[in-house]
Amino acid sequence: MTYIGTPTPRVDGRAKVTGSAQYAGEFTAPDLVYGSVVTSTIAKGRIARIDASQALAVEGVLDVLTHENRPKMASGDKGYNDEVAPTGSPFRPLFDDKIKFNGQPIALVLAEEWEISRFAATLVQVDYDAETHSTDLHTRIDKAYMVEKPDKPRGNAAKAHAAAAVRHEAEYYIPIEHHNPMELFASTVTWNDGGKLTVFDKTQGVQNVQRYICGIFGLKPDDVRVMSPFVGGAFGSGLRPQYQVVLAVQGALQLKRAVRLVLTRDQMYGLGYRPATIERVAIAARNDGTLDAITHEAIAMTSQYEEFSRNDTSWSALLYKSANAKYEHKLARLDVPTPSDMRAPGAATGVYALECAMDELAVALKLDPVELRLRCYSDRDQNNDLPYTSKQLKECYRKGAEAFGWAKRTPEPRSMRDGTDLVGWGMATGVWEALQMPMGNRIVLTANGHAEVSCATSDIGTGTYTIMAQVASDALGLPIDNVTVKLGDSSLPHSQVEGGSWTAASVAYAITTTADEIRRELLALAQKMPGSPLAGLKHDDVVLSDGMIVAKAAASRSVPLADAMRHGGVERIEREKLSEFKEDNKHARNTHSAIFVEVKVDEQLGVIRVTRAVNAVAAGRIINTKTAASQIMGSVVWGIGMALHEETLVDHAFGRVMNANIAEYHVPVNADVHDIKVIFVEEPDSTVNPLGIKGVGEIGIVGVAAAVANAVYHATGKRVRDLPITIDKILG
Numbered sequence: 001m002t003y004i005g006t007p008t009p010r011v012d013g014r015a016k017v018t019g020s021a022q023y024a025g026e027f028t029a030p031d032l033v034y035g036s037v038v039t040s041t042i043a044k045g046r047i048a049r050i051d052a053s054q055a056l057a058v059e060g061v062l063d064v065l066t067h068e069n070r071p072k073m074a075s076g077d078k079g080y081n082d083e084v085a086p087t088g089s090p091f092r093p094l095f096d097d098k099i100k101f102n103g104q105p106i107a108l109v110l111a112e113e114w115e116i117s118r119f120a121a122t123l124v125q126v127d128y129d130a131e132t133h134s135t136d137l138h139t140r141i142d143k144a145y146m147v148e149k150p151d152k153p154r155g156n157a158a159k160a161h162a163a164a165a166v167r168h169e170a171e172y173y174i175p176i177e178h179h180n181p182m183e184l185f186a187s188t189v190t191w192n193d194g195g196k197l198t199v200f201d202k203t204q205g206v207q208n209v210q211r212y213i214c215g216i217f218g219l220k221p222d223d224v225r226v227m228s229p230f231v232g233g234a235f236g237s238g239l240r241p242q243y244q245v246v247l248a249v250q251g252a253l254q255l256k257r258a259v260r261l262v263l264t265r266d267q268m269y270g271l272g273y274r275p276a277t278i279e280r281v282a283i284a285a286r287n288d289g290t291l292d293a294i295t296h297e298a299i300a301m302t303s304q305y306e307e308f309s310r311n312d313t314s315w316s317a318l319l320y321k322s323a324n325a326k327y328e329h330k331l332a333r334l335d336v337p338t339p340s341d342m343r344a345p346g347a348a349t350g351v352y353a354l355e356c357a358m359d360e361l362a363v364a365l366k367l368d369p370v371e372l373r374l375r376c377y378s379d380r381d382q383n384n385d386l387p388y389t390s391k392q393l394k395e396c397y398r399k400g401a402e403a404f405g406w407a408k409r410t411p412e413p414r415s416m417r418d419g420t421d422l423v424g425w426g427m428a429t430g431v432w433e434a435l436q437m438p439m440g441n442r443i444v445l446t447a448n449g450h451a452e453v454s455c456a457t458s459d460i461g462t463g464t465y466t467i468m469a470q471v472a473s474d475a476l477g478l479p480i481d482n483v484t485v486k487l488g489d490s491s492l493p494h495s496q497v498e499g500g501s502w503t504a505a506s507v508a509y510a511i512t513t514t515a516d517e518i519r520r521e522l523l524a525l526a527q528k529m530p531g532s533p534l535a536g537l538k539h540d541d542v543v544l545s546d547g548m549i550v551a552k553a554a555a556s557r558s559v560p561l562a563d564a565m566r567h568g569g570v571e572r573i574e575r576e577k578l579s580e581f582k583e584d585n586k587h588a589r590n591t592h593s594a595i596f597v598e599v600k601v602d603e604q605l606g607v608i609r610v611t612r613a614v615n616a617v618a619a620g621r622i623i624n625t626k627t628a629a630s631q632i633m634g635s636v637v638w639g640i641g642m643a644l645h646e647e648t649l650v651d652h653a654f655g656r657v658m659n660a661n662i663a664e665y666h667v668p669v670n671a672d673v674h675d676i677k678v679i680f681v682e683e684p685d686s687t688v689n690p691l692g693i694k695g696v697g698e699i700g701i702v703g704v705a706a707a708v709a710n711a712v713y714h715a716t717g718k719r720v721r722d723l724p725i726t727i728d729k730i731l732g
């Protein structure tokens, strides 16, 4: 293999940095109409009166859509149930007079110019019948109800806790966090003759959006094409179709013209988010650091209309050897929009709590935190008692600790200093799933040695274009410049949404199985040539390499693929396949990591800096060591944000986000990001799939916030369990 496993530069890099890559809000059309959204200023109730007359009087305003005059939409839930919709009744923008959350879209102003639509949107008058709302998770804990628990708790955790030699129990808290991708949610919808729509949308799933739009508006799949060639960050926020795509389609159907709608940054805070979650963890241990029991309970927020929940708690029962375990997940309903997936949903929050709790247990046991994790290390998935396809977590601890210099750590809090700074070293384990999905793929090979590889998946910045090109180049034996990748178009072969870190493994498998068929066809053509050196060989006896069909047993027996095709009178070979790697049920499939962090805390001011981080990741074969390292690095940056900066603040009197902008919603900036080292630990795996790929989009964030919190404790002696760890909590 020539390209797999190398730091191949992004094949779309030039397009991105030169601006020729087009994003959803940049596509244009003749006669383009610009939309602006009016949002509700109450959290619950109904619209008593909505008056658009002043807005309509502005020159250049074409129409104002509300629930009273919008185009026909489906009335049942079914049309609105997208591929990843949680249980419940999905939100329907401009459907009726009901208000379900503050910031809900209630009108769409359509105008000849963007500035005109924005101005006119301020003139729409709304009267509400408000009802009492509730947006504070902490006031609804007693109303929380169970959504998830193990089929069978392992052993008797309560009994083991009661008998424990050492026991740690604590409550951890993660506030609401918003995604804040650079690219705002945007849709440009062109209305073509006869009512066919082309929808340029910011999404992680073009076919998901296509089905959704067809379901809502009763349109035929052939009449709706959804395109999303480039995405400026999404992190899970683009898994479900967002409301702007519905509004933009409404506008286009109403005016029979092209409509562009780009949300404002503050409107981005009216979409999904990481739900505020209370995590209660208890661990019972023996004095030698072996575990007797783990219990983990999470209480998270959801909306009144959907039950969004992710796996926060089962990681605690999965990861470490413990005879007794129990976990459960509860939800409290609030008058808010439904939460959504955000990078490593469930694990980023649940494992934060687990890994802080493990650190607190290590302190109680007077054990090194790495040593504690080694003493309860498990080679089997503890929940299902299965071996892993591969698990090089021990090597992650070893390599990470070595690169970090962990051996020089003195265990006592406040024992390490650098001038006026307290120095803290903390670590944590990360774990995520290695998922795979059925994936369609089409390869068109032409006799001039070019291939086009296509699939409806997305590239949300992760590097999908590049890894598809790498895998196809290796499978077809072509230089990467001869491979063109097409994705982000609903008319291409099937793809699930791009999420869950499953895309790389799934699309790589699809490409190699489709390429197998191309190879079979090429061999058949080569064998028809007189005196063919490949006579008698089966398709598994040959490989494609350097533009040739080559016998595995003897490289001298080869036929150029151009000769084979031309001799057979074939100008192009096209194959399309839906591939799904059939997993056995006998293995657990996970990625793992060990993250080590150094913080320096100004003793008098309480200012915390993460000065060094080493993340050692075991995720099977890494297709592209450059883009994969970028994924991990970005994840670590976000973990720093989660630990120290990020928090969506809600004024519960109004049920409204107070810091709905990136000036007051703090994310790490360059000055907050110092030395981040990424290590990929070798993890050969011939069981997870033939190429041994697991995916790296999410593992990098898991555990990072815990490692930072643990480092802050080590530096200061102060255990802060509610994120983010801000100065007031350190000095208070």
Ligand code: MOS
Pocket (backbone or CB within 6 Å): 204, 234, 235, 236, 237, 239, 341, 342, 343, 344, 345, 498, 499, 500, 501
């Ligand atoms: Mo990811 S949160 O599945 O986009």
